[in-house]
Amino acid sequence: MSTEAARLDALRQLDLLDTPPSEAFDRITRMAAQLFRLPIAAVSLTDFDRQWFKSRVGVEHRSIPRERAPCAEVAETTDPLLIPDLLAHPCYQESLLARSGIRFYAGAPLVTRDGYALGAMCVLGTEPREATATEMSMLADLAAMVMSQIELQHAFGRIDPMSSLPNRLQFIEDLEDMARDLTAPERRLAVLVDLAGSEQINQAVRVLGPDFIDEQVRHVARQLRQVVGPQRRAYHVAATQFAFLARSGAEEEAYADRLAETLERLRGGDARFLAGATAGVAPFMLGETEPQDVLRIAYSAAQDARQVERRVGLFSSAQDAAHRRRFTLLDAFAKALERPEQLRLVFQPRVDLASGRCTGAEALLRWRHPTLGDVSPGEFMPLVEQTAMARPATAWVLEQAMTQLAAWRRAGLDLRLSVNISATNLTEPDFAERVREGLARHGLEADWLELELTESAVMADAGQALAVLESLAGMGLRLAIDDFGTGYSSLSYLQRLPVHVVKIDRSFVQGLTEDGRRRSLVSAMIALLQDLGHRVVAEGVETDAVLDLLVGDGCDEAQGYLIGRPMAAKDLDAWLRARQEAVPAL
Template sequence: MTSTCQQNEARRLDALHKLNLLDTPPSEAFDRITRTAANLFQLPIAAVSLTDSDRQWFKSRVGVGHDSIPRMRAPCGQVADSSEVLVLPDLREDDYYRDSLLAASGIRYYAGAPLITTDGHCLGAICVLGTEPRATTEQELAALRDLAGMVMAQIELQHALGRIDAISGLPNRHQFIEDFQDLQLDTAAGEQGLAVLINLATPEQLVHATRAMQSSYLDELVTDAARWLRNTIGPGRRIYHVATAQFMLMSPPGATLEGWLPLVETKMREALAVARSCHVATPSAGVVAFEIGHTDSLAVLRKAQSAAHDAIDSPTHVAVYSQQEDAMYQRRFRLLNDFVTALKSHDQLRLVYQPRIDVASNRCIGAEALLRWNHPELGVIGPAEFIPVIERSGLAQAVTAWVLETALRQQWEWRAAGLAVQVSVNVSPVNLIEPGFAGSVADALARHRLPANCLELEITESAIMEQPAKAHATLAAIAALGVGLAIDDFGTGYSSLAYLQKMPADVVKIDQSFVRELENDVRRQALVRAMITLSQDLGHRVVAEGVENSAVLDFLRRAGCEEVQGYLFAAPLEAQAFANYSCPISTRALRVPKLTLSPRTTAVLPL
């Protein structure tokens, strides 16, 4: 609770400071409202009081000689904390305020109404004070609230919180919020409303266009879209420019989703034709239904944006908000945020180890280590769910570093116990273009006092293709260290032959999607047999993943595959359980005394 209060206070202060109101000169516009408040209540003191972190600063004041007082035990501070009207008929009769600075200076009466932004942050209060106790009528309180609304309107007017976007000429996000609030008041509660958000281009298109074209490109896209929307929608309907390349409009009264959706889809077909002929852009539209009187404007905007993002991959480029899809997105967002904490914890992440089997001898010659996450509230999160989320974020480098550190620490412990193992860590695409990545690998090996040949890095074909020149330079530097390289998920990329002959790789791992149910698929058997032959002709050792039955194993043995792994042999094991697993020394064992495990243990983050 304390943490939440601190976050809310930080956001409130940020909203206040962004307005640049504190310590500014007096303004007649505010003074006029303050004088009106004093005259209305027939009191000698009134002020527009803004609540800073440690003080109450008066933007406008009547009957006050100083421009600020300490926030501690100041009633306006309580108004800022609660966002509610506060009335103190007699400060001397109030247990909390009787010893305050105000009471000591002779103030007996206080009434204050909150100054609240459109985003819900309370900046402070408009207040009236008197030297005698008094009662307050409901009419006076209503008038004080109205005066608070006038102060906020003046703040917005004076600090560029305008209502029209300069480029599109359309009402902006602030106007949408205000009009939505009016809709809630003017329409019968419980009726259905519909909103549609039009996204002019995909995020990737906007990034590429602004990098490759003139800076005026986006302005032209917005201007053309606004003109087309005005002509298409016609007079009498408001269109809102709610984000850089996003527009929002509301349905006419009485519209239903069944009747309005086909119209939106028709207009989107026209928009797509226009956009593709004039701009490198693919617009999409998200439609959301809401209940008038029971829905927040920002919630409608967020849901419409979520639906518009889903619409990018829709055949019609129109999508209706799905609570299920939204829940999945919010879960992914939570997992991404919570994973930051997981990386710093000591009990959420761990590596487990799945045996790798030598086909010729049927013996365990190593293991693949897999990342596991046990969330403190959500429980076990499968890697198929959290790894793709991390891979698309800025956490991929930190995750690789964690896995590398953990795998090398485990390897050192095994070697200290007489087990010599080789650790293989899967790296993400960002690692291959990361400056100094090879150096960080060398530092990790030195820190754990391990030789370079005990480590192998696994790289996917798609990772190499993102920035081939930088990736190859990084791989060459890693190979120069003496660290092994493996091509992971072979066959799922799009440049296998070109890069197989160039990469200094020792191992090729055939993806499990080619191996499962292999025994009943003649075409797949021919493909896997060709993969094995090609890889071996280029000097690579071949590992087949996902072996789950003896028929598949028999085929791979006949095809000449050297290693396999899968549930036919064992599920992933905890570190100690794997150490107890029978792993006789293979012909590839490292020259280390007292070996009871063969050298190939693979630690893989399946990115």
């Protein structure tokens, strides 16, 4: 490789050409102009056929031809250059600078640690003048400051060492610099490419080791650099995620189609990781949208695409609002656990169909946010159960339920109380012991409490769940499978689980009178579950006709709005006492 080729290669590796203006460099350029009391100063990089200005003061254009440019001589020789009067210099008196009215030039080389000159820190004037040795020394110091800034950005916190691409911090800074150069906000498209889902990454590391991931990331980085081209940057913004901006004026739907085709073509190479790659395309207003939000909405679009198994996803403000709502709820619920006045329990009764007697009630969590109002448990509980808040949430519900159950028992009410637990609780090694301690603290018999869990919660880690459930059952607690029929419905595991009660999901019970096939299915479920030794509860009973069918099929218990809606503890107390005075048979 020739010296010039090596110099150009060093310049391109630093990824400086055609990047947005940067305040870090502009600050040095302004200082140069002020120190020399000259109208023009620039950080000039010598490309193959041009002088491109990374920073400039007093110059409108971004580049000039390399031919007969004094900065090119500085790059070629790596020596400082002083030209008191361009019109008196034989090489530059016919140059573009001289024809543009420039008379004075002084430049100090921008030299890498390997000795390659990238260009010059230069100052220019419209009148002939001299420069003292002190001034040239100051110019050399300013050039050294520019190189320090270049090395700082490249080596310390701006370039990813794995991919050699600019990282997330550089992406954010570049957007800020691009916005600073605008006279009005500009609509642009951001693209985030997510190479693989977390499960695929985990499996690849487990089988092939982390070196495989590193190799794929480097390969994809090279391919994306080619796809994006020399005029734009690709950024390595997370372990297996890359981002870049589409060209100005790109329309999102047409661009998304082209991007999908590009990703398909990339799959044909050695980038095996791209078999699971998805991309998100997010329009934003450069100069208005915060850079961090640009990455967030692009990532959101990519994840939406992954969920529906599409190659490319377009950002949806409605879906984004839903995601932000979920995050808001999770954040607010964490605070609600510290301010329990927002939380309360309601209780829905359950009755024995043979006697009409109320056998128990289910404790249900309710949340009233001070500004959001009542939040549906169907909205917030699935979110909570996927986070570490499942443990404190269940602990709060159990404590409140045990407190209320103890009060009812002291008042002479023979009542069993059911509490829902999640898959997360079944992974807690001390869960059974904490339940035991709670029962002892409140003076409760174990079989007065029933814990409900879904089939999906059990099957998430069947071995661990079985061990915890056996510990709970060994204490004398009653266990119930909730929402039976909507999860895995694994009868082999159902046989092994130490459960006493199975609750048929409301989706099977509602509409029972209008659907003959559903009725046959529910009848078979009741018979099968009872043959396995379980007590069967039908959920979602809302009409007398449905209740009559369940009684005819021999169902053991029922729960639903026909029996009683979820109610406060004092209201359930009144409901129970009124029912004791009524005719017991249904």
